[in-house]
Amino acid sequence: SAEQAPRGAVSAVGRAAQLFIPLEELIDVDREKERLTGEIEKTRREISRGETMLANPGFIAKAPAAVTDKERRQLGENHEKLAKLLARLESLGDAGR
Numbered sequence: 001s002a003e004q005a006p007r008g009a010v011s012a013v014g015r016a017a018q019l020f021i022p023l024e025e026l027i028d029v030d031r032e033k034e035r036l037t038g039e040i041e042k043t044r045r046e047i048s049r050g051e052t053m054l055a056n057p058g059f060i061a062k063a064p065a066a067v068t069d070k071e072r073r074q075l076g077e078n079h080e081k082l083a084k085l086l087a088r089l090e091s092l093g094d095a096g097r
Contacts, residue, residue, distance in 0.1 A: 013039070013084045015077050029092055036089045043082045050075035 011032075012019040050071055053059050060068060 011088050013081055018084060033089060033092055036085055040085045043078055043085060047078045047082065
């Protein structure tokens with residue numbers, strides 16, 4: 001479950017935690033939205049890469065179980081990260097406008 005970010009806070013999303021730094025009126029909301037959008041795009045690319053690898057029968061047949069397990073874990077983590085990033089971007093809404 002994603003925690004509700006304080007309005008006007010900068011966030012960092014990691015595998016195990018979300019960090020919120022309440023800067024209220026001190027942040028540039030548009031710049032934070034840009035940063036989050038970039039992180040979302042990067043995470044979506046990682047998800048696409050992982051899904052492509054795991055959908056490849058040749059990769060699944062040849063790769064050691066430890067490698068495929070790692071890819072599955074990473075894919076799950078990236079899906080969770082994406083959900084948190086999207087929620088954070090949405091929470092910024094029209095702040096600062």
